[in-house]
Amino acid sequence: MTAPTLPTPSPQPTTSGETLHEPVITWFDEHARDLPWRRPDAGPWGVMVSEFMLQQTPVSRVLPVYEQWVARWPRPADLAKEAPGEAVRAWGRLGYPRRALRLHGAAVAITERHGGDVPTEHAQLLALPGIGEYTAAAVASFAYGQRHAVLDTNVRRVFARAVAGVQYPPNATTAAERKLARALLPESERTASRWAAASMELGALICTAKNESCHRCPIAAQCAWRLAGKPAHDGPPRRGQTYAGTDRQVRGKLLAVLREAVTPVPQSALDRVWEEPVQRARALDGLVADGLVEPLTGGLYRLPLT
DNA sequence: CATTCGTGGCT
């Protein structure tokens, strides 16, 4: 606190990991949300279930469904022995129901190939259906405390602002971002996994896409974007996701009917969800092709039993 | 590398 006898650092990289880790982790220790998948009793399977559900889906919507899932299927083997359609039904209205199918498939693979335990190796996780670069790193880091660059949309935004000095990261993850994430990764496993969770939480709570709260940010003083006067994003506008009138909307309506049905549904019932017959048929075909819907003889449909 | 794939709350 006194006598700054050390020479002023002024390092080459304007933002080193050391200048970020400590304040962000300290902030996290104080402000982290108490989420069920962060509690010790969640275990690797709970972490994995949460990661599937959180893909493109807000925490608030995941919470109730997560609780139901882990209560009903406390281990991968419990889910594996269910019909895949039950996973789709229990997915409810979380969206992107293929995730439910993939999570079920991952549970089957874990049961068959890994003795029922969520694998610990990044490469093994990556080989499971529905697990990509981000989720593999997240599970390895959050569930097993390993040292991985966990690069989700929140972390990418934090890096874009704090380090690159721009408002938003590129549309798709770039090699430069991966390189930066690795360079900023703390040396020790323990610190690296905390850093992963902390930097993600910072993006989710403080360094948000809109209405960011710089006044509460632990690294505001070093943030390149803020220091530059928070310039607005320039370049091509980011493609908005349209929804109304798309096949996705039709698929959603079709699947909603099938989720509610206890017995196979006749074609006529599905026809009522959408007027336009060509698009309706295309959407239903797509669901069948994706394995989300099982066609039976006699024009009946149901959620997949196998 | 660009698209596709749900859903609902918020501004």
Place this chain on the structure above:
DNA sequence: TAGCCAAGAAT
């Protein structure tokens, strides 16, 4: 109100 946005993966 009509976008905009939310812990991506697969193709």
